[in-house]
Every structure is written in C-alpha cells, then in structure tokens.
Amino acid sequence: MTVFIGFFGATLGALVGAIATYLTARSNMRLTLEHSYDQTLQEKRLERYQALFHVSKCLPRYWPPMEQEPKRKDLQQYMRDFHDWYFGEEAGGMFLTATAKDIYMRLLNLLAEAAFKGGDGPDGDSPLTAAESEALREVAGELRRQLAEDVGAAHPPRLRWTRPGPQASPPSLGN
Template sequence: MTVVIGLLGVVLGGLLGAVGSYVTTRSGLLMQLEHAYDVTLRDRRLDRYERLFHVSRCVPRYWPEGEEPSRADLVRFRKEFHDWYFGEEAGGMYLTPAAKELYLALQNALFDGIGTGTAADTEEAGDSPVSAADSEAVRRCASELRHQLVEDVGVAQPPRMRWARVGRTEAPGGRAS
C-alpha cells in the first residue's frame, strides 16, 4: 500500500508539474508574441506618424502675418492629407481610434473651410480668403491631431528607467542650466 501511495504521489506530482509548466510556458509565449506584435506595430506606426507630422506642417499653430491660406490652399492641404491616408504606405491604416477621429475632424474642417462643398479642385475653390472661424477650426484640429500623434508614439514622455534620464547641461562657469 505504501508503494502505491508513493507511486500515486509521483504520478500526481509529475502531472501537476507538467500542467504548471505548460500554463506558464504558454502564457510566456503569448506575452512574447504580443510584445513582438506591439513593437512591430509601433515601428510601422512611427514611420507613418512621422510622415503625417511633416504633412501637417502646412497648417501651423498660427499663420504668419500676411500668409493666411486661401480656399485653394485648403484644397491642396486636404489633398496632401488624403494622399497620406490612402497612399502607398497606407498611413490611415495605422491611426489609433483617437488619432483617426482627430484626422477626420481635420479633414472635415478643411472641407468646411473650402466653402460650399462644390469646390472639387483648386480652380473651383479660387483664391478667396478663408474666414477667421474656419482658419481657427483648421488650426485647432491640426494641433490636436499633432498632440495625439505625439501621445500615441509616446515621444512626449520622459524615459521610464531612471538611469536613462539625461542629466542637466552644465553652463559655463559650472552652474547647471
């Protein structure tokens, strides 16, 4: 009887060990796969977001005096954003839901700024100036989109590891600036 109990303990211990190893190995592999996917997505998203960030330079935070856009400029800006979204790199496919919402709000603001909705191209839009309200709406939407892009890729965050933080720059004379 002692032999049977000992044998049963060995078998049961082996089974529990195998099940435990399976569960921990499987969960570890799933975490590795999810991490690899997240890293790949982040890298691809970063490339697309950099391009979109550069495309958005046509809509600065403030228009320089005398450089306010015309309706024809808004048509061109809208096309540049559209080309980024559906272009060869399929940038729109990589937008997070929050960034996509802001991107579409920007496209809508550009469309509203163009005018009646009949301006399909630059010639129809003309060189008439954009209203102050439409200009403000376009600039606000572009700014919000840029902030969301920065948040999505995490570049506005300080490093998470304390040892990786950059020290203060020493000013001439030994004083930190």
C-alpha cells in the same frame, strides 16, 4: 502499500508539474507574441505618423508673419495631401488609433467645409475667415498632440530632472 502511495504521489506530482509548465509556457508564448506584434505595430505607426506630422505642417500653430494665410484653393491641395497620406502606398490611415482617426476626420471635414465654402469652386481665391483659420489650426494642433501621445513621445521622461516645462502660449498677432 507504501510503495504504491509513493509511486502515486510521484506520478501525481509529475502530472501537476507538467500541466503547470505547459500553462506557464503557453502563457509566456502568448505574451511574447503579443509584445512582438505590439512592437512591430508601434514601429510602423511611428513611421506613418512622422509622415503625417510633416503633412500637417501646412496648418501651423500660427501663420508666420512672412507667410500669407492660405486661400481656399490651397486648402483643396492640403486635402489632397492628407488623402494621399491616408490611402497612399504606405497606407498611413490603417495605423491611426481610434482617437487619432477621429481627430483626423474632423480636420478633413473642416478642410472640406472651408475649401468649398461660399461656392468658391476649385479656384477659390477668397481668404479664410479668422474663425475658420483658428479652427483649422486648433484641430491640426490637436492631431499633432495625439500623434505624439500615440507613439509615446508625449510622455515625460522617468527621470524627474529631465522633464520639459509647460508649453508656451502662442503670441498674440492681433488678428
């Protein structure tokens, strides 16, 4: 009888150990696959976001003094540039997070409203209003901040002494 209890205990222990090992290995494999997928997605997103960041340079934080503010026809070209990034060979739009996509679509809507306002048509040479200019630049800045957040570039370093200071306010240009 003691042999039977010992054998039964050993068999039960081996069975429980095998089940625990199976569940642990399965869970570990799932985590490894999810991590690998997330890492690949993050690498692709970083590449696409860098390209979008460069496309957004047409709408800087403020217009440099030596440059003229864009005309409505320039906004039409900007719309094409953003469209080409979204649907181009690299399919950048596929990699936008939900928050970034929302901001991106708001920016495109503002561009379209401003580009075709007042029936200017495709060769609109009229200047932007101050409100249109400010709205476009604000949403473009919001998009760039979200891109940095999505790829982790907006997170402060873990070492306290290396953290950057606050962002400087833009100068008043008297607009």
